[in-house]
Amino acid sequence: MSDKLTHLDHQGHAHMVDVSNKEITKRTATARAVLLMQASTLTKIIEGGLPKGDVLATARIAGIQAAKKTSDLIPLCHPLMLTKVTVDINTISEREIEVLCTCxxxxxxxxxxxxxxxxxxxxxxxxxxxxxxxxGIVIQNVALLEKKGGKSGDWSSDHV
Incomplete structure (x- = not known):
């Protein structure tokens, strides 16, 4: 891996990276976020007892929509034609939910x-x-878990 920041030009100014000469390859990445909450809140989510309706379905749709709009939110990201986005939401303890997004x-x-x-x-x-x-819900541990493909090859986190 290079230690050079690709979004800076030779003068140190931010710019969008030119990817026109790069090879087209299959690329996949998975990231996660964990929510810590009261046990009673998690029970309400699972049982569908919250006043705003099906929160899990709404969160999945929001995650998919956000992935598709990333270049509108992060200034130097390229607009991408994603072929698949999945958002999985899993209970990992009596007080924690894990959100996994794969693109x-x-x-x-x-x-x-x-x-x-x-x-x-x-x-x-x-x-x-x-x-x-x-x-008091806390969103924590937002992290890239793994990426596959591209010039730099595959990578997975050993910290999460």
């Missing part, structure tokens, strides 16, 4: 930012839909 495409640049954006916005949507019963 895929065949393209010239990676999908790490799309996966991170999807996981983050799905988590924020869960917070928004649950805040009436639990304002």
């Amino acid at each position: 895929s495409l065949a393209g010239k640049t990676g999908v790490e930012m799309e996966a991170l954006t999807g996981a983050s916005i799905a988590a924020l949507t869960l917070y928004d839909m649950c805040k009436a019963v639990d304002k």
Whole structure:
């Protein structure tokens, strides 16, 4: 891996990276976010007992939509034609929910930012839909878990 920041030109100015000469390869990335909440809030989510309706379905849709709109939110990201986005929401303890977002495409640049954006916005949507019963929800451990494809090859986190 290079230690050079690719979004800075030779004068140190921010710019969008030119990927026109890169090879098209299959690329996939998975990111996660974890929400810590009161056990009673998680029970309400699972049982569908929150006033705003099906919070899990809404969060999944929000995560997918966010991944598709990443270049509108992150200034130097390329607009990408994603071929697949999945958002999975799993209970990992009596007080924690894990959001996993996986993005895929065949393209010239990676999908790490799309996966991170999807996981983050799905988590924020869960917070928004649950805040009436639990304002103390904490969103934590937003991280890239793995990426596959591209010039730099495959990578997976050993920290999460």
